[in-house]
Amino acid sequence: MIALLSAPSNLGLRxxxxxxxxxxxKAPEALRDAGLFTRFAxxxxxxxxVVLPGRYSDDASPGRLRNQDLIVEHARRLAGRITEIRTVGDVPLVIGGDCSLLIGAGLALRAAGRFGLVHLDGHTDFRHPGNSPACSSLAGEDLAAAIGRHWPAIADIDGLGPYFRAADVTHAGCRDEDEELAEVTQSVGLTIRASEILRDGAIHAGKRIRQxxxxxxxxxxxLHVDVDVLDPSVMPAVDSPDQGGIEAAQLVDLLTELAPRASGAQVAVFDPDLDPDRRYARTLVEVLANGLGELGRAAAYGPPTERR
Structure with a gap:
């Protein structure tokens, strides 16, 4: 059974x-109002x-993330809830929220074994202290943190980092001009740009990822799904819309290919403040219900095992 877990965190964004x-x-409740929870029910x-975050504070400082202590605390609680869901044999679908939620998912899965990551995102989110002096917002740095390329305070919580081995990661959906594209391509197991999905088709990309x-x-x-993987003509209600994204039908095809064998998923970065008439919330409900309806159906589940 799919278990929808709301995680309304904005802690990782500037x-x-x-x-x-x-x-x-506000995204989980906006999507609920648009029918998401009813469709999945x-x-x-x-x-x-719901796993509530602490109060947002713009407190970034050199060598320290904005909202760092709150992010770590929320990640631990989110990890605990994901573990509870998986322990009873259900499949977590985390409705965010920003991309910093990936750290909570990574904590839960790292304690349970060795898991891969599909990072569907319009950006590589690979800014880190080794390539930028501007580190401060985890939502633009989550993939780097997830594979251990960040400050230990966020990349090695409770000594569990890296949460995913770089070779076990696929990133898909970034634009050709992404600043960290070359580094990500050299670092993770597979990288597929949005332009490749547009050229070759989403089903082909999904099969490559599954392989x-x-x-x-x-x-x-x-399965990490940042909705800015979509083109702004389809989904402009995100904090950093960039031209050259994929279409809604292509995202549905990609999710349909990947979701059945996934151990869980998260959805991030939809911003209801940028969707005053709720049209994009309704679009997103259709994409998620059609693409993630079979989440975890072909994956094996059971109580997580503790192994390193």
Whole structure:
């Protein structure tokens, strides 16, 4: 059974303007209002509640992330809830929230075994202290942190880092001009740009990703979906929209290919403040219900095992 877990964190994003806070914390309830939870309930899913974050504060400083202590605390609690869901044999679908949620998922899965990661995102999110002096917002640095290329305070919580081995990671969906594209391509197991998906088709991309991750040494894989993988003509209600993204039908095809064998998934970065008439919330509900309705159906589940 799919278990929808709301995680309305905006802690990993920079403020959209002085004195304002990022609106993606409102996403779970905006999507609920647009019918997401009802659609998944019709598919047999359950509502697994919410993991609330602490109060947002624009407190970045040299060598320290914005909201760092709150992010770590939220990641631990999110990891605990994901573990509870998986322990009873259900499949977590985390509705965020920003991309910093990947750290909580990584903590849960790292404690349970060796899992791969499918990072579907319009950006590589690979800024880190080794390639930029501007580190401060984890939502643009989550993939780097997830494979251990960040400050230990965020990349090695409770001594569990790296949460995913770089060779077990696929990134798909970034634009050709992404600043960290070359480094990511050299670092992780597979990289597929949005332009390749547009050229070759989403089903082809999904099969490439599955071929990379369907390996006996892996206990499964986590599916990270940042909705800015979509083109702004389809989904402009994100904090950093960039031209050249994929279409809604292509994202559905990609998710349909990947979701059945996934160990769980998260959805991030939809911002209801940028969707005043709720049209994009309704679009996203259709994409997620059609693409993730079979989440975990072909994956094996059971109580997580503790191994390093």
């Amino acid at each position: 403020p959209p303007r002085p004195t304002a806070v990022p609106g993606c914390a 019709e598919l047999g899913a359950r509502d697994a509640g 990379h991750l369907d390996r006996t040494e892996l206990d499964g894989y986590w």
